[in-house]
Amino acid sequence: MQPAASLSTSSEVHLWSEALGTSSGCRSISNAEVLFREGDEASGFYEVLSGTLRGYKIFADGSRQIISFSYPGDIVGFGHGEAFRFDCDAIADTKVRFIPKNSLLKAIKEQPELGERLLTMASDELAHTQDLSILLCRKSAAERIASFLLNIATRSNWRPGVALALPMCRQDIADHLGLTIETVSRTITKMRARRVIDIPTRSSFVVNDMAALRHAAQAEDTVH
Amino acid sequence: MQPAASLSTSSEVHLWSEALGTSSGCRSISNAEVLFREGDEASGFYEVLSGTLRGYKIFADGSRQIISFSYPGDIVGFGHGEAFRFDCDAIADTKVRFIPKNSLLKAIKEQPELGERLLTMASDELAHTQDLSILLCRKSAAERIASFLLNIATRSNWRPGVALALPMCRQDIADHLGLTIETVSRTITKMRARRVIDIPTRSSFVVNDMAALRHAAQAEDTVH
DNA sequence: CGCTAGCTTGATGGTACTCAACCGCAGTGG
DNA sequence: CCACTGCGGTTGAGTACCATCAAGCTAGCG
Secondary structure (H helix, E strand, C coil): CCCCECCCCHHHCCHHHHHHCCCCCEEEECCCCEEECCCCECCEEEEEEECCEEEEEEECCCCEEEEEEECCCCEECCCCCCECCCEEEECCCEEEEEEEHHHHHHHHHHCHHHHHHHHHHHHHHHHHHHHHHHHHHHCCHHHHHHHHHHHHHHHCCCCCCCEEECCCCHHHHHHHHCCCHHHHHHHHHHHHHCCCEECCCCCEEEECCHHHHHHHHCCCCECC | CCCCECCCCHHHCCHHHHHHCCCCCEEEECCCCEEECCCCECCEEEEEEECCEEEEEEECCCCEEEEEEECCCCEECCCCCCECCCEEEECCCEEEEEEEHHHHHHHHHHCHHHHHHHHHHHHHHHHHHHHHHHHHHHCCHHHHHHHHHHHHHHHCCCCCCCEEECCCCHHHHHHHHCCCHHHHHHHHHHHHHCCCEECCCCCEEEECCHHHHHHHHCCCCECC
16 A cells, blocks of 8 residues: 655745744644643744644533644644634654744744745635634534545645545544534544545545535535 | 614724725615625725625525625625625615625725724634634524524623614524524524523514523633 | 543433514505 | 515524444454
């Protein structure tokens, strides 16, 4: 079996370090290590270079909401003011680059178009979060799972028959999509029975029928 | 009966026009009139001066997701790139001020702290959307309704016994919270039966027992 | 070979959706 | 003045989906 293709949008990698003219601030995080906690001073952003980050909140009743998974090329840290608003840790060995806010603001003064790009990235993140709201609000369990897998397939450079990495465990998926682990498992089993996907290992999947997957994810499109 | 208190965070009103040194771009929109549509060129932001805006998407299956209600002081237009990503209309007679992006970018070059403030507002909107995700994902119908009413009460300058405006219809609330109109109606009826709130008219409500309302909205707090 | 963690599968029940009828108010016209 | 109509909202009965509780399975590892 081939190794599962990893998630990467490599065009974005090193995006900011170039603009800032610095090569500092790299950091390696091992699996399950915490990058920051809710309440920590948010003095900058993190650019994911490799691996996967998991942003989440834990509630008083013990339940957990996973707000985002961040893959290489993603920036973590928008949507936080002075302090981080949720916890963030790694679900695999991960490399990140720290981008201090003050150096970024300084750079923006010299390169105003950088500020525009930053605002665009914040907008994109907002758009993504709104899509998530819609997903959680309007979709059935099957549609949520399908959308989730489709999202990963789209971010990875998917090609027919190639195994894709599924770096998070079932519980993580459940806590991200607002489902229980049992429902996640059952739904994936059904999709496998219908030959839409294949699960060669627990932490990877193959899309056999992309059209069917898209169809199962449905309801993405507005009427316009 | 007193007229219902209107939603207003007046400290923010005229925020940007001051910084931009312009008084232009005001526009009045009547009830149900469209401000912009998905796909329209997003050449700027709108600041709500009075009334209420409704941002929404309509899907191929005919269902609708209301993404946001915007009250006086709110800025509409973050999270859109070149083009608006959802439709927006008024659910009451509404006044808005248009803030062109290019004049804003020009102003930022002279006042960099303005850019920071803009980024903060985008962050706040992102945080609000994330909260909405959590609401939709983790809460029961009763908790959603309670959170929604609590949110309005907090934004309005609530005082005990005062009637608050509920400018949107039941279907709007349902489409915002990911519920059906029947569930919204039933849930409100139950809250009224328990004397937590009162519904003097269709489009207003009174919070009788703020502690109970907060309790019903619960699960807001993280463990930290 | 036995242990464990993560996952799967099964049985049951509750919450919210669906379909349907009804209510109350406002506007309209005879 | 009153019947008619339309719309937004409420209430009721039945159902589907997903959560819960519980047990069994599988891969990996000492």
